[in-house]
Amino acid sequence: MLKKRYAQLQAQLAIVRANMAARYGGRNMEVQDYLDEAKHWYDKARPQAESMAVQVGEKRSQLEDKLGEAGTSLARKERQIKQTLRELLLTAADLFKDKEPATKERETIHK
Known part of the structure; x- marks a missing residue:
C-alpha cells in the first residue's frame, strides 16, 4: 500500500514539475x-x-490553575460573607423580637 501511495506521489510530483516547466520555462x-x-x-x-x-x-x-x-478563593469569601450577613440578620431579628413585646404593651396601654 505504501509503494502504491509513493508511486502516486511521484506521479503528482512529475505533473507539478511539468506544469512548472510549462509555466516558467527556463526559470525552473x-x-x-x-x-x-x-x-x-x-x-x-x-x-x-x-x-x-x-x-x-x-x-x-498555569493560567487555568490560577483561575x-x-x-x-472567591467561593470561600462568598460563603464567609453570606455567613456574616446571616448572623447580622439573625442578630437584628433578635433585637426586633425583643422590642416587639414592649411596643405591643404600649399599644395595649394606650387603647
Whole structure:
C-alpha cells in the first residue's frame, strides 16, 4: 500500500514539475531555488514554533490553575460573607423580637 501511495506521489510530483516547466520555462531552477529556500525556512522555523506551542500550553495551564484557585478563593469569601450577613440578620431579628413585646404593651396601654 505504501509503494502504491509513493508511486502516486511521484506521479503528482512529475505533473507539478511539468506544469512548472510549462509555466516558467527556463526559470525552473530559479523557482526551485525559491522552493528550496522556503523548505529550509520551514525546517528552521518549525522547531521554534513547536517550542513556542509548548510554552503557550504551559502558560495556559498555569493560567487555568490560577483561575481555579481564584474561583475557589472567591467561593470561600462568598460563603464567609453570606455567613456574616446571616448572623447580622439573625442578630437584628433578635433585637426586633425583643422590642416587639414592649411596643405591643404600649399599644395595649394606650387603647
